[in-house]
Amino acid sequence: MPTIVAGVDVGSVATKVVLLDVGFEKGCASSFNIKSFSVKQSGAAFLKAAEDALAEALDLAGLMFKDVRYTISTGYGRQIVPFADKQVTEISCHARGAKHLFPDVHTIIDIGGQDSKTIRVDSQGGVSNFIMNDKCAAGTGRFLEVMARALGVKLQELGTLSFQSKNDIEVSSMCTVFAESEVISYLSKGFDKSDVAAAIHNAIARRVAGMVGQLGLVERVAMTGGVAKNPGVVRSLEMKLGTTLLLPEEPQIMGALGAALIAAGQISPDGISSAVGGSKA
Amino acid sequence: MEIMHKLASHLKTRLVELNRAKQQGRKIVGYTPGGYLPEELILASGAIPICLIRGGDHSVVELTGAYLCRWIDTFCRAQIGYAVSGDDPYYSIVDLLAIPITDNHIRAISDITDHSTDIEVFPFGVPHMKEESTFSYYLHGITRLKAKLEALTGTEITKPKLREAISLCNRERELFREISLMRKSGPVPISSRDFVALNHASFLADKEVMVEILESLYKELKGRIALPDGHPRILLTGSTLAMGDSRVLDLIDEAGGEVVIEEFAEGIRPYWENVNPDGDLMKALAECYFMQRVPPAWFRPGNERRDFLIKLAKDFNVDGVIWYQLMYRESYKTESYYFPDKLKRDTGLRMLTVESDYDPSEMGPLRTRIETFIETIRGKRHG
Numbered sequence: 258m259p260t261i262v263a264g265v266d267v268g269s270v271a272t273k274v275v276l277l278d279v280g281f282e283k284g285c286a287s288s289f290n291i292k293s294f295s296v297k298q299s300g301a302a303f304l305k306a307a308e309d310a311l312a313e314a315l316d317l318a319g320l321m322f323k324d325v326r327y328t329i330s331t332g333y334g335r336q337i338v339p340f341a342d343k344q345v346t347e348i349s350c351h352a353r354g355a356k357h358l359f360p361d362v363h364t365i366i367d368i369g370g371q372d373s374k375t376i377r378v379d380s381q382g383g384v385s386n387f388i389m390n391d392k393c394a395a396g397t398g399r400f401l402e403v404m405a406r407a408l409g410v411k412l413q414e415l416g417t418l419s420f421q422s423k424n425d426i427e428v429s430s431m432c433t434v435f436a437e438s439e440v441i442s443y444l445s446k447g448f449d450k451s452d453v454a455a456a457i458h459n460a461i462a463r464r465v466a467g468m469v470g471q472l473g474l475v476e477r478v479a480m481t482g483g484v485a486k487n488p489g490v491v492r493s494l495e496m497k498l499g500t501t502l503l504l505p506e507e508p509q510i511m512g513a514l515g516a517a518l519i520a521a522g523q524i525s526p527d528g529i530s531s532a533v534g535g536s537k538a
Numbered sequence: 539m540e541i542m543h544k545l546a547s548h549l550k551t552r553l554v555e556l557n558r559a560k561q562q563g564r565k566i567v568g569y570t571p572g573g574y575l576p577e578e579l580i581l582a583s584g585a586i587p588i589c590l591i592r593g594g595d596h597s598v599v600e601l602t603g604a605y606l607c608r609w610i611d612t613f614c615r616a617q618i619g620y621a622v623s624g625d626d627p628y629y630s631i632v633d634l635l636a637i638p639i640t641d642n643h644i645r646a647i648s649d650i651t652d653h654s655t656d657i658e659v660f661p662f663g664v665p666h667m668k669e670e671s672t673f674s675y676y677l678h679g680i681t682r683l684k685a686k687l688e689a690l691t692g693t694e695i696t697k698p699k700l701r702e703a704i705s706l707c708n709r710e711r712e713l714f715r716e717i718s719l720m721r722k723s724g725p726v727p728i729s730s731r732d733f734v735a736l737n738h739a740s741f742l743a744d745k746e747v748m749v750e751i752l753e754s755l756y757k758e759l760k761g762r763i764a765l766p767d768g769h770p771r772i773l774l775t776g777s778t779l780a781m782g783d784s785r786v787l788d789l790i791d792e793a794g795g796e797v798v799i800e801e802f803a804e805g806i807r808p809y810w811e812n813v814n815p816d817g818d819l820m821k822a823l824a825e826c827y828f829m830q831r832v833p834p835a836w837f838r839p840g841n842e843r844r845d846f847l848i849k850l851a852k853d854f855n856v857d858g859v860i861w862y863q864l865m866y867r868e869s870y871k872t873e874s875y876y877f878p879d880k881l882k883r884d885t886g887l888r889m890l891t892v893e894s895d896y897d898p899s900e901m902g903p904l905r906t907r908i909e910t911f912i913e914t915i916r917g918k919r920h921g
Contacts, residue, residue, distance in 0.1 A: 333902055346910040349917070372903065383917040386888065389907060471875075 261292065261320060262327045262524065264516025265307055265341060266350065267334030270370025270398055271483060272299045272306040273510045274314040276325070277517040279524070286521045289357070293317035294510045303334040311340075327524050329516040333371070345519055347512045348376055348387050354515030355479045356382030359503045363475040366465055366494070366502075367511070368484035370398040375468045377475065388468050395431040396464040398483050401490075403433050404457045407440045408450050415454050419489035422455035424448060431464055454489060462493035469498060479503035481511035541755045542732060545739050548747055555744070556631055559586060565691050568632035570617065570647060571741065571778070571804040572640050573831055574664045576680060576823040578813065581703035581745060582695045583687040585633075589741035590617060591805060592626055593780025596896040601625075605650050611643035612864040612895050613778040613804065621651045628742070629657065634690055636683060637661045640803075641836045643867060660686050666837050668829055677824040684820070697819060704813045704822070706745055713752035714740075714809035720759060721798040723855045725767060727759045730774065730797030731787050737806050738781040769796040770915040773851050776862035777835070777870045779805035786862050786892060789905050793912040799854040801847060803834035803870075836869035844877060848884045857915045858888050860908070865895040888914065 259278045266273040273296050280288035295313040299306045307330075315322060322340075330341035331350040338344075347367075355365045356378055365376040373396050377386040390396065405412045426448060430436045436457070443453050461484075469478075478500055484490055485508035495502055505511055556566055565585040569575040580587035593612075598619035605618055620626035635657050637648040645661070652659040662679035665672035684695055714737070720727050736755070740748050772790060774797045779786075790797055800806050811830040814822040832846045851859060859881060863870040871893075878889040890911040894900055 333906075344909075346906050346913060348906065348910040349913045384910060384914045387910060389903060 259292075260326055260524065260526065261324050262517050262520035263311065263314075263325045263329075264350070264513040264518070264520060265311060265328060265330045265338050266332040266347065266510070266512035266516060267303050267307050267330065267338060268299060268332045268369055268512070270299055271509060272297045272303070272310045272332075272334075273513040274307075274310040275510050275513040275517045276314050276318050276320065277514075277521060279521045281526045284525055286524070289518060289521060291514070292320070294507065294513065296509055299334065303337050304339075307334070307338050327520040329520040329523075331512050331516040342520070343523070345516060348374060348389070349384055350512045350515030350519065351481050352376050352378045352384045352515065353382055353518050354511040355481055355505070357514065357518055358505050359477065359479050362477050362479045362503060364469065364472070364478040366469065366478065366480045367482040368397060368461075368465070368480070368490070369482040373397055373465060373468065375465070375472050377472050386472055388471055390468060395433060396461045400433050400436070400461070401457070401484065401487065403437055404440055407437050408444070408453060410450065410454075415457075416487040416489035418451050419454035419458050421451035422449070424452040426452050426456045428453070428456040428460045431460060436460065455493075458487070458489040458493040461490055462497040465494060466497040474498060474500070476500060477503055479505070481505060481508045483509045539732070539755070539758070541751055541758065542735065545736070545743070545751050548743055549739055552742055552744075553627055553631070556586065556588070560631065565633045566631055567634045567636060567687065567690075568628065569636040570638065570644055572638060572644065572834070573808040574638035574640060574827055575636055576827050577745070578700060578703040578707050578823060579680065579684050579687055579695060581706065582699040583691045584693045585687060585691050588628055588632065590620070590626070590628060591738055591741045591781045592616070592620060592628070593778065594783030594785070594896055596898060598623065598625055599896055605654060606646055609866045610646045611777065611867040613780055614643040614647050616780070616896065617647045618650050621647070621657060622654050632657060634686070635659050638664045638679070640664045640834065641869065664828070668833070673824060673829060676828040677820060680823060680827075681820060700819045701815050704815050704819065706749060708812040708815070710740065710745065710749050710752065711807070711809040711812055713749065713756055714807060717752070717756055717759060718799065718809065722853060726796055726798055727762050730800060731784065731791065734779060734787065734800060734806070740807055741781070767796065769794055770857040770912055771796055771798045771855060773799050773801070773847070773854060773856040773859045774862060775801040775847060775859065777803050777864050777867040779862070781805075783896065785894070785901070785904065786860070786908070789908045790860065790912070793909045795908070795912045798856060799850050801832070801850060808832065834869070835873045840873065844873070844880060847877070848881065851881070851885050851887055856887065858890065858911060860911065861889055861891045863891070863893050865893055
């Protein structure tokens with residue numbers, strides 16, 4: 258019987274679940290295999306999204322809920338997951354997930370649906386510093402959604418579209434509302450959609466580079482979160498930061514993977530080991 | 539704690555008491571927090587001092603859009619909101635509002651309250667450097683205040699009366715100090731929420747009742763054996779910790795952290811130094827309230843406060859610093875960028891900066907920041 262743990266990342270836009278098969282050596286978790294994962298839109302009902310995502314992941318792995326030994330919830334909606342044994346913030350989880358995939362990572366840029374974060378990790382995968390930008394939708398997945406709609410293209414196409422850009426223009430406003438009107442004004446002046454798309458990506462890169470600068474750039478740098486799926490943002494960021502980004506195959510599930518890895522550390526082959534931390538209550 | 543209930547019931551009836559006193563001819567003198575107003579002068583004049591310390595309510599902040607620009611400190615905008623709306627009964631009851639002008643944000647409270655309400659405002663300047671000339675300037679300010687209070691109450695502030703008030707206030711500061719110092723290491727006998735509640739209560743309560751409450755609390759705490767705990771010990775510092783603004787304290791508590799010492803420009807009564815009750819009492823007040831006061835972030839040079847924070851971090855054996863600033867208080871915001879480097883160099887500790895505009899929508903991200911910080915400290919401990 259495999260030892261299964263789950264990470265549930267309830268984000269503002271998407272909910273992600275990762276099921277991990279944990280192998281033990283001398284009583285310590287030593288190998289971790291992703292059995293399955295799933296991504297669902299969070300929508301208005303966070304709890305349902307979490308349940309659906311977990312059900313889908315279990316289905317894919319051919320497992321039952323009772324097979325899951327320990328569950329950690331993370332993300333913006335981490336508190337509403339009743340079946341989680343423990344909650345851990347997404348910052349710790351992204352750090353853990355990225356460190357697992359990229360042992361030499363020291364800086365993580367995580368851009369999700371509603372906020373962006375820069376995380377510095379130490380050599381053990383612990384968070385040593387972080388900056389979180391949540392003042393508005395600027396520079397996040399939501400920003401890109403609005404811009405894609407203004408350009409009349411699919412969100413998934415925005416990245417590759419920007420590669421066709423021939424004219425260097427600038428979207429200067431980082432306020433989503435003002436930037437949208439800037440985009441419309443460029444289009445009305447006859448600029449190509451690809452130029453505007455490139456300008457949008459550069460605007461995000463400028464903002465994120467400012468955050469990275471505040472923490473200090475320490476190589477290597479990984480990018481996680483849904484926006485890492487946009488190759489246009491990735492390229493703009495690489496140029497702005499002067500470095501090549503480490504990109505996970507599935508950047509969106511990094512938080513859930515980290516949560517599952519932390520869950521693996523909470524159990525022993527024969528029971529739940531002494532939990533570290535937790536709240537006072 | 540029974541004493542906390544006693545205090546709560548005193549505060550519940552405080553407004554009624556104040557109204558009764560007012561009807562009997564007593565004057566009520568309000569003032570803005572910041573530790574630059576010697577309450578002794580108000581007490582010695584026979585008036586009742588109350589410090590206007592309420593905050594944390596976004597709807598009140600929103601009211602101020604018609605009175606001033608947005609980029610004034612959130613707490614100060616809240617005060618203007620209370621003053622113009624009459625939402626805080628304490629604002630409606632004062633006969634005089636004394637305002638030591640410490641920076642432009644506090645000045646906004648003075649200017650707009652003066653312009654837009656019937657409240658009589660008495661501002662005086664607080665210099666930003668400590669030297670002989672600024673000492674004289676501050677002394678001049680409180681001397682003008684003394685004359686103003688004498689005119690308002692028709693009572694001369696005599697030396698014996700002032701000495702009596704100083705002795706009462708000294709005892710209050712002493713008790714706060716002694717209780718605070720019980721948290722220096724090991725198990726903490728009093729939570730930060732209770733300590734802060736005491737501090738806030740002391741801004742409104744009757745001084746003698748307050749001292750009585752602190753005396754019995756001090757005795758109770760000395761006899762109490764606190765349970766040992768392993769919660770990360772936190773130094774909480776920043777611009778203003780207002781009465782009613784308990785979100786950060788609550789979140790730290792929920793995340794499993796323990797605030798063991800607080801240092802704020804406004805919201806925590808300065809209790810480290812006492813007024814010398816001998817000699818020239820006005821000079822002694824200026825000495826304690828201006829020269830010995832740990833200055834806020836707008837002072838120059840700023841080392842005194844930053845060094846003091848480092849000392850607190852070491853003395854109180856903290857595991858991390860949480861810096862809580864309100865939006866648009868640029869002096870604190872600026873320091874928050876470079877103080878972490880000094881802290882790290884001198885103590886090896888990390889600092890988390892959080893900022894608020896009292897907006898309820900900040901709750902989620904605020905929680906994530908604070909929880910992550912506590913997780914980080916725990917992670918380091920278990921290394």
